[in-house]
Amino acid sequence: MPSYGTYLATTTWRQVLLAAKGVGRDLTPWLRRTPWLAVNELISRTAPLQAYLQLKDVPAPAPAAGRRLFVNALYQYGSERSAHSAFGYHLGMTMAHWLCAGMAGLGSTWHLEARGPGGLPGFTHPAAKLPDLWGNHYATGLPWLIEAKAARALGAAVLKNGKIQLDGGSALMPGMAHRQVLCGTSLPANRPGKWEQDHLFLALHTAHPHGGPKTGASSADSPQGDAEEHVAEDPEALMAITRQQLLTYQALAFGAVEQLRVVPMHRDRRERGRHRSGSLTLLEQDESTTALRRRLRAQHVDSEGSLASHTDATAFIAARIPGTGIHLGLSRRLYAACAALHLQQTDMPDTEAFAEGPHLNDPRFGQDQDDDEADDDEAREQYARRARHAHYEQEQRYRTRVREAVSAAFRSAEEDPEASQLTGPLPPVRVDDPEEPPLLEAATAESYLAIEPTDPVLSPASRTA
DSSP states (O other): OOOSSOOOOOOOHHHHHHHHHHOSOOOHHHHTTOGGGHHHHHHHHHHHHHHHEEEEEOOOOTTSOSEEEEEOHHHHHSSOHHHHHHHHHHHHHHHHHIIIIIISSOOOOEETTTOOGGGOTTTTOTTSOOOSEEEEETTTTEEEEEEEEEEETOOHHHHHHHHHHHHHHHTTSTTOOOEEEEEEEEEOOSOTTTGGGOOOEEEEEEEOTTOOSOOOOOOTTOOOOOGGGGTTTOHHHHHHHHHHTHHHHHHHHHSOOEEEEEEEEESOGGGOOOBTTBSOEEGGGOHHHHHHHHHHHHTTOOSHHHHTTOTTEEEEEEEEETTTTEEEEEEHHHHHHHHHHHHHHHHSOOOHHHHTSOOTTOTTTTGGGTTOHHHHHHHHHHHHHHHHHHHHHHHHHTHHHHHHHHHHHHHHHHHOGGGSOOSSSOOOBOOOOTTSOSSEEEEOSSEEEEEOTTOGGGSOTTOOO
16 A cells, blocks of 8 residues: 555556456345346446546656546536436445555455454444445455545545544454555536546545554555465465456356357466556566467467367456446356356255345335335345345355365366366357457456457547537
8 A cells, every 4th residue: 555645546447347347245145046147237337437437648757657537428417416426436436446456455345234354243233334345455464444435526524434434343343453445536526617627536545443564655566466366275265266256257157248258368377466557467468478379370279179288378268248348257267166156155045034035026015114215225225134144144154065166166177177168068269369459458367357449438538429
């Protein structure tokens, strides 16, 4: 984390989309029965950003990119206040996840409404004034409490309220070393003629209430690793990353995705560490993968069988998420681990919280509450919390069995990739021309993300109707 000051943080639009994909409520209790809806969830997480944001060229000193994020005219004039509120919440959570997981090595985050650090009590109380997210930092071994705020012309009053929420979480962790992170995203003030010049920016406050490493800027050329780089030797890291990527797996395996294929990349996973611009390695800068693909293309490699003979190659299962222009993928071995986790969760019996929950689609639901919409919403929230907590308790009972199944699937796919088959026909290996790539690609050690050059946020600022 940086020390006090003002910074130009250079990143990529791909890194921001990766953050949008990775932050949100844990839908495992419901997606284990309806996994095809994972595609819908991914669309809901990424589409708002594509709808209301744009990149513009701005003067900037080297090595800054010379582009910044702005809202567009649809946000400013074409949407109502309720849409602004919903978008602000979503953007604030995305940028908090971008900062903590994408840039600072946290890896993954969880909503505190689901569970708290170390299973501590009190974090799931619906009336408590608590922060939004938490996560475990692999490199430091510390839990982080994270509060996300977003507002037009973000001011001190909003941030002070966020600090109160963080302190509420810290009060439930007496004597436990942890980090507080307050991340405020500022949107332009509603000033005619000025909003087009006001770019998005972040206000960051971080502290260690009960000790831990002190805040300070790390060396620019010493990126920190995270759990994804240790999945082969650390079962807990593997479980964390498998849970984090389960939504992507469910979309690839069950959703109405497009262009399902095998994407070849060079096997140098351990060298795909964290960079100054984030956790993603941009494949246009990955010379080893470019050289590999040039060789595969010359040899007309189009199947996993022929790809397997290239020991320096590794296979990623990828597909296009419809309506977004975003392509997501997983390494073959992480895909197998996610498949094992999904199967274990599906085999678990439904809990009483699901069996005895309200029939939310019943038109009579809420009639005994004078058709009060607020009461209906609260009843849904209470049911969702009960169902989620019941699912986590059941997962804990089966914890050893689940972890062993996930680890076995991961190892088996690593040792014999062809034995880890997809359901349905095998997808082709696609080797695009490395001299004229049709996508802007990026990867972490175990995951893949690409966008199409026609992404609306990347549209030139000079484009006119």
